[in-house]
Amino acid sequence: MAGHVSALALSHDRAALLESKQATREPAWVKALILTVALGFFFVFLLLPLFVVFSEALAKGWRVYADALLEPDALSAVKLTLLAALISVPLNLVFGVCAAWAVTRFDFRGKQLLITLIDLPFSVSPVVAGLIYVLVFSSHGWVGPWLIAHGVKIIFAVPGIVLATVFVTVPFVARELIPLLQAQGREEEEAAVVLGARGWQVFWHVTLPNVRWALLYGVILSNARAMGEFGAVSVVSGHIRGETNTLPLHIEILYNEYNFTAAFAVASLLALLALVTLVVKSWVEWRQGRQAGEEH
Amino acid sequence: MSIQVRDINKRFGDFVALDNLTQDFPSGELVALLGPSGCGKTTLLRVIAGLEQADSGQVLLEGEDASDTHVRERQVGFVFQHYALFRHMTVFDNVAFGLRMKPRKLRPSAEEIRRRVHELLQLVQLDWLADRYPAQLSGGQRQRIALARALAVEPRVLLLDEPFGALDAKVRKELRRWLRRLHDELHITSIFVTHDQEEALEVADRVVLMNHGRIEQVGSPDEVYRHPATPFVYGFLGSANRFEGSNGAGGIAIGAATLPASGGPQGEVVAFVRPHELDIIPLAEGEGLPARISRVLTLGALTRVELEGRDGLGGQHFDVELPASHPLAAQLQTGQPVRLQPRSVRLFAQNEKAGAA
Numbered sequence: 001m002a003g004h005v006s007a008l009a010l011s012h013d014r015a016a017l018l019e020s021k022q023a024t025r026e027p028a029w030v031k032a033l034i035l036t037v038a039l040g041f042f043f044v045f046l047l048l049p050l051f052v053v054f055s056e057a058l059a060k061g062w063r064v065y066a067d068a069l070l071e072p073d074a075l076s077a078v079k080l081t082l083l084a085a086l087i088s089v090p091l092n093l094v095f096g097v098c099a100a101w102a103v104t105r106f107d108f109r110g111k112q113l114l115i116t117l118i119d120l121p122f123s124v125s126p127v128v129a130g131l132i133y134v135l136v137f138s139s140h141g142w143v144g145p146w147l148i149a150h151g152v153k154i155i156f157a158v159p160g161i162v163l164a165t166v167f168v169t170v171p172f173v174a175r176e177l178i179p180l181l182q183a184q185g186r187e188e189e190e191a192a193v194v195l196g197a198r199g200w201q202v203f204w205h206v207t208l209p210n211v212r213w214a215l216l217y218g219v220i221l222s223n224a225r226a227m228g229e230f231g232a233v234s235v236v237s238g239h240i241r242g243e244t245n246t247l248p249l250h251i252e253i254l255y256n257e258y259n260f261t262a263a264f265a266v267a268s269l270l271a272l273l274a275l276v277t278l279v280v281k282s283w284v285e286w287r288q289g290r291q292a293g294e295e296h
Numbered sequence: 297m298s299i300q301v302r303d304i305n306k307r308f309g310d311f312v313a314l315d316n317l318t319q320d321f322p323s324g325e326l327v328a329l330l331g332p333s334g335c336g337k338t339t340l341l342r343v344i345a346g347l348e349q350a351d352s353g354q355v356l357l358e359g360e361d362a363s364d365t366h367v368r369e370r371q372v373g374f375v376f377q378h379y380a381l382f383r384h385m386t387v388f389d390n391v392a393f394g395l396r397m398k399p400r401k402l403r404p405s406a407e408e409i410r411r412r413v414h415e416l417l418q419l420v421q422l423d424w425l426a427d428r429y430p431a432q433l434s435g436g437q438r439q440r441i442a443l444a445r446a447l448a449v450e451p452r453v454l455l456l457d458e459p460f461g462a463l464d465a466k467v468r469k470e471l472r473r474w475l476r477r478l479h480d481e482l483h484i485t486s487i488f489v490t491h492d493q494e495e496a497l498e499v500a501d502r503v504v505l506m507n508h509g510r511i512e513q514v515g516s517p518d519e520v521y522r523h524p525a526t527p528f529v530y531g532f533l534g535s536a537n538r539f540e541g542s543n544g545a546g547g548i549a550i551g552a553a554t555l556p557a558s559g560g561p562q563g564e565v566v567a568f569v570r571p572h573e574l575d576i577i578p579l580a581e582g583e584g585l586p587a588r589i590s591r592v593l594t595l596g597a598l599t600r601v602e603l604e605g606r607d608g609l610g611g612q613h614f615d616v617e618l619p620a621s622h623p624l625a626a627q628l629q630t631g632q633p634v635r636l637q638p639r640s641v642r643l644f645a646q647n648e649k650a651g652a653a
Contacts, residue, residue: 195394
């Protein structure tokens with residue numbers, strides 16, 4: 001996906017080039033039509049809902065908004081969401097780097113299988129992912145009874161939520177790194193080894209700095225998904241208020257109780273998170289684009 | 297430090313990259329490994345460096361078996377074709393890398409590293425670029441920085457893999473001379489890989505010609521150019537006219553024509569003649585090989601004549617070079633039938649012809 005990033009930056013320059021040449025310039029009405037369709041769609045389906053979220057959240061004034069966010073159940077949902085992200089993102093960082101390294105640097109049997117498995121969470125419905133954990137860890141599941149007998153509760157408890165979050169966020173970091181590490185080849189690393197660097201020194205001083213922006217990009221996406229995940233978490237959570245509700249689940253409960261203002265207020269938190277993610281993502285893309293530009 | 301390789305074999309799948317190769321590289325020399333692409337020269341260089349493991353055979357550094365020594369400990373400097381500079385580091389940090397990676401006990405102080413790096417940057421005449429990033433440098437500058445980086449760890453051997461291959465012709469020429477001067481100052485045993493015969497002949501003390509994973513000939517540039525040992529070497533070093541015939545008591549029979557005998561192998565032979573050793577006789581009949589001029593091209597001081605064989609030599613091409621000031625050069629016409637008389641012919645028995653370029 002790092003490829004997408006630079007491709008996006010590149011297509012921007014190409015567009016200006018195409019526009020400047022008469023041969024490739026589209027008639028004005030075509031340009032106007034396509035722009036209207038694109039921007040109209042963008043406005044109705046993306047910008048308008050975002051606006052509605054914030055306007056509904058603040059419809060009854062700042063006090064109600066603040067109350068909805070500071071209510072104990074809401075705070076506990078925020079805490080649980082942060083906890084799930086805090087555990088799953090670092091785990092995925094480590095796993096993603098290891099997997100990308102394994103795929104691009106080692107020759108082994110089952111490599112194709114590993115690549116396919118990395119993508120599994122993208123292709124499987126999150127609800128199915130949640131159900132898998134229920135089947136394995138619930139009181140009627142394979143290892144659930146044994147775990148419960150030993151006092152470990154996974155389903156309808158925090159560990160289940162963390163597991164489900166880890167599952168759905170697995171591909172992000174690895175997917176970012178694999179194409180980049182593949183494109184980079186081995187020469188710089190070989191140069192470092194000839195100069196006397198040890199394995200970890202090569203990784204730390206040569207490999208990692210070259211992929212740092214892609215890595216950060218993967219972490220951002222992974223974090224956004226971890227905080228926003230609904231389906232998988234919903235199945236394993238059990239919706240116990242103040243205990244096993246994450247922000248998305250909390251919003252659903254409030255909404256089902258016709259407590260629209262509170263629902264939108266909490267939703268606005270997630271929307272804000274999305275906006276912050278977008279800003280950071282654009283910044284990282286810009287940095288990455290600049291780095292790519294410097295290489296040419 | 298001297299380098300010896302003994303009975304090195306290396307295969308990649310079915311492809312034989314190095315075929316039981318043995319060679320000595322004496323101390324202090326600048327040696328060129330020369331050959332067409334796929335001849336195994338880069339593989340040999342990487343085996344010496346330890347970046348590639350030979351299937352069998354030994355690499356001796358200073359007489360000691362280094363086959364089991366890790367690249368890190370071999371104390372070789374390696375320069376890559378595409379520079380392989382660390383792109384996120386400044387020029388200074390690139391050159392300092394090897395010193396900074398040393399174990400704490402052996403690592404020089406920051407002050408010492410600074411001094412050494414600037415010394416090396418002065419050596420490659422790029423001290424003023426210390427704070428730049430590789431992307432901000434030209435190709436020639438990058439390769440000089442790569443060389444400075446390789447020299448920073450005081451290697452016992454310098455190995456260069458097509459060091460000028462990625463540069464344009466003019467820069468390449470400059471860097472060649474510069475590398476030669478640098479070697480004369482440092483006298484570090486150096487091996488460089490190239491497929492450019494001009495580069496090898498101009499820079500190296502000794503040229504090792506390789507083909508199909510074997511060594512075809514070793515010698516000084518003058519030796520290998522003047523006395524090619526095999527048809528391959530003859531064809532690879534400089535351009536050559538090649539024709540087949542049979543050598544007997546009466547001379548070398550080529551088509552209907554006969555060239556004067558010059559000894560050498562009897563029977564079916566392959567003959568080589570350099571373009572500047574072939575005389576044009578502006579007569580349709582007489583001694584020599586019958587040919588017809590198809591193109592006359594004057595470039596500076598040299599006139600190149602391209603000819604087609606005729607009278608039983610159809611399909612054969614000839615190239616002749618003569619000084620542009622030669623009285624004949626102005627008279628030659630396209631389409632003119634002429635005779636070609638070699639001043640010097642090199643004969644190889646027909647069964648040796650394998651690999652002739």
